[in-house]
Amino acid sequence: MSDTEIPEEQDDVLFEHHRIVADQKQGLVRIDKFLMARLPNVTRTKIQAGIHAGFVKVNDKPIKPNYKVHPRDVITVLFPEPPRDTDVIPENIPLDIVFEDAYLMVINKPAGMVVHPAYQNWTGTLVNALTYHFQNLPQLPGNDGRPGLVHRIDKDTSGLLVVAKDEMTLNGLAKQFFDHTIERKYYALVWGIPEPAEGTINMNVGRSLKDRRVTTTFPKGDMGRHAITHYRVLKDLRYVSLVECQLETGRTHQIRAHMKHLGHPLFNDSMYGGNQVLKGTVFSKYKQFVDNCFTIIPRQALHAKSLGFVHPITKERLLFDSDLPNDFKEVIEKWEHYVKYN
Known part of the structure; x- marks a missing residue:
């Protein structure tokens, strides 16, 4: 499940992304541990947050993080946007670059621009512009379709955003966000x-x-x-x-x-x-x-x-x-x- 640093504003409709049927010999195990073993690049914290938000259901019913999976349980993982190919379409959109070197750039985002493609906003985003102007931007695990990003600001909020150009820079910035030193x-x-x-x-x-x-x-x-x-x-x-x-x-x-x-x-x-x-x-x-x-x-x-x-x-x-x-x-x-x- 995507980090809450960079979610997008969402509609109230949820779309199924994963459906897992527990084996008939499945032993009792907590739902968060069960999903950690089956979903790539997802932490237990993110799974628990998704369960609290109602994004995980068992047999079409919301559950708590301490729910224990039973044999033949049907687990569905839902998101506010439909499944989609994570390929980003490059678009020639001008960028207001405040600072740039070989490793990163700081961009002044105008109000009205969505940061990354998501449901109802697949084009015209900052990421569409980035993929046009720059090649091979890195991505954090679990953030497919969001190259270079370690954080975001809302569509109608203006202002400064940092973008990484390589993996070492991306990881270094991500750690600073995680440590709250930004x-x-x-x-x-x-x-x-x-x-x-x-x-x-x-x-x-x-x-x-x-x-x-x-x-x-x-x-x-x-x-x-x-x-x-x-x-x-x-x-x-x-x-x-x-x-x-x-x-x-x-x-x-x-x-x-x-x-x-x-x-x-x-x-x-x-x-x-x-x-x-x-x-x-x-x-x-x-x-x-x-x-x-x-x-x-x-x-x-x-x-x-x-x-x-x-x-x-x-x-x-x-x-x-x-x-x-x-x-x-x-x-x-x-x-x-x-x-x-x-």
Whole structure:
């Protein structure tokens, strides 16, 4: 099962990828151990996460990770996208390359570009562009069709992404992500003003049991995966605020789910309720102003602003920063003007 660093946003439909029928002489064994022996390049942790998410069924019924396989059990492994050949079609799509050497490159991804091919997005992705411009990019085990990638950012999030050109670099970067030593700072425009103005959100996140497309928080910590976000308010704009979020872990939709849990969804984040007027007045003039801002930035206001890591080959500490894209800057300027004159 693919690492949660680089999943794609998903539909609620699940498609069968594996069907395994247990032998009639099968001894009782835990389902996670059973699948580890039969699925290539999959860790026990990933299998357990898939079971928790409902991606594994026995005899068409969801089970727990401690379920013991019985003779003639029918085990199905499902994914939110249909099976497909992992061959990637190269496409001549321009890339905004911030840094490049013989081993890696740092790319500034525009909002609206999907990182890798997946269900409903087989073309026009960053990976389609990479395979056109570069030959023989390496792949992590279990990440077929995602050459060079060790992490991803959401389709409608803009910002910095590192891509490896060879296997040694790929493995070196992957270890830094695993060890949480990569420095990643995002800028987010959120509804309201978080209090305190600086803090840490330490809350498990995982797929919502009601809607698989959405990541939710699990306060009790018995579900989901460990996730930590450090935040700091950079600009108080009365009704919204510009917040810097530093990731300690990199879970799917982590910032979006954490900020919603804090009561401050990202501005115009339709999946997490930020595409409504959540703070401010009831006057029609104000609502029209907000709607105009939504038109300017028709996506969640999130940008991967800086990225720091140790170069796996040269061992040099590298830190990259990026400008906010024009839609993000324009919306901030609109809010600054509004709170100054209203």
